[in-house]
Amino acid sequence: MPCLVLDERAYDLRPFLGADVSIRSIVDEWTTRLPELQKLADEGFTGTAELRLADLRPLPPLQPTGQIFQAAANYRQHVLDLLSAAEDRGDTSDGLADGDRRQNTRELLDARAAEGRPFVFLGSSHAIVGATDEITLPSDSQQPDWELELAVVIGRSGRRVAVEDALDLVAGYMIGNDLTARDALARWDAGVLGIDWLAGKNSPSFLPLGPLLVPAVHVGDPQDLHIVLAVNGTTMQNESTSDMLFGVAQLIAHISTVAEVRPGDVILTGSPAGNGAAHGVFLQPGDVIEGTITGLGTQRNVCVAETAR
Structure with a gap:
């Protein structure tokens, strides 16, 4: 699950960026995606559940990696x-x-x-x-x-x-x-x-x-x-x-x-x-x-x- 983390809270990005989004796909389109992420961070995640970061098992952020x-x-x-x-x-x-x-x-x-x-x-x-x-x-x-x-x-x-x-x-x-x-x-x-x-x-x-x-x-x-x-x-x-x-x-x-x-x-x-x-x-x-x-x-x-x- 791709999440944006703010103050030890994690928010699922899929409702905002699409069901198929992943951290890797975001990196692949970094120039256009970064402003979207910043806007979400600034405006908040109204209507979606927040998760405690400590309760999650972090997977490697990039799947798959490049070289x-x-x-x-x-x-x-x-x-x-x-x-x-x-x-x-x-x-x-x-x-x-x-x-x-x-x-x-x-x-x-x-x-x-x-x-x-x-x-x-x-x-x-x-x-x-x-x-x-x-x-x-x-x-x-x-x-x-x-x-x-x-x-x-x-x-x-x-x-x-x-x-x-x-x-x-x-x-x-x-x-x-x-x-x-x-x-x-x-x-x-x-x-x-x-x-x-x-x-x-x-x-x-x-x-x-x-x-x-x-x-x-x-x-x-x-x-x-x-x-x-x-x-x-x-x-x-x-x-x-x-x-x-x-x-x-x-x-x-x-x-x-x-x-x-x-x-x-x-x-x-x-x-x-x-x-x-x-x-x-x-x-x-x-x-x-x-x-x-x-x-x-x-x-x-x-x-x-x-x-x-």
Whole structure:
């Protein structure tokens, strides 16, 4: 049921926008639909029942999604934290001493931000679940990890978009938790093929989205939002989107030079510092993950063990 949410109350959009309307169909026609939504919000929903948001199970806001573009290593402190975690494990596989590794990493991050390009890969929509659904931990992974992220929803098509025009393509924003099986990323037989993103990122339920899709006009500056994630009540991630190496506009511009972005596409903008790999703690069955981003609501997911089919 597509709903518009106001002050913790939800209103069914179908009596006003048509029986066949969905959030996805609204995004597909975002330029014309947004004024209709704003008018409904301003004038109220006379004659229709209101629902308590807390009584509803939020499904993923977009069904189906378009392409899922995922930015890797896009927060400065996140990269530095992963480096420190490798040092704590005594991982010297890169052949560098600790001091050299830290200095080289800082110089590389500075160079990437100044002259480089974002690193973006594609994900599977089959990993998507809702903001309160269970997260199934794969039986063959010992290092399932959280990665709370700002998710961008595209509302207009674009190809080779300039950075200064890129935010005009955004319909709105969501919360995304782009979970990772850390021990599935690196493969001994990969060599120059690099990271196995399929195995590390796309397990079923590894991408809770929502609970809300908030129009960009009501979010403000996407580089001035606060991201907080807690596991079992302990805060693990607590960072600003200002720590991104490449901001939302830069990510959209870059992606549009490689591919065409279309309405319904989702861009995951990278995760800030505080992942499990940095803390030396990974998810276990029974763990409760709670995540918030300024103005975008709250996710609460319980982790469960994978059972044999």
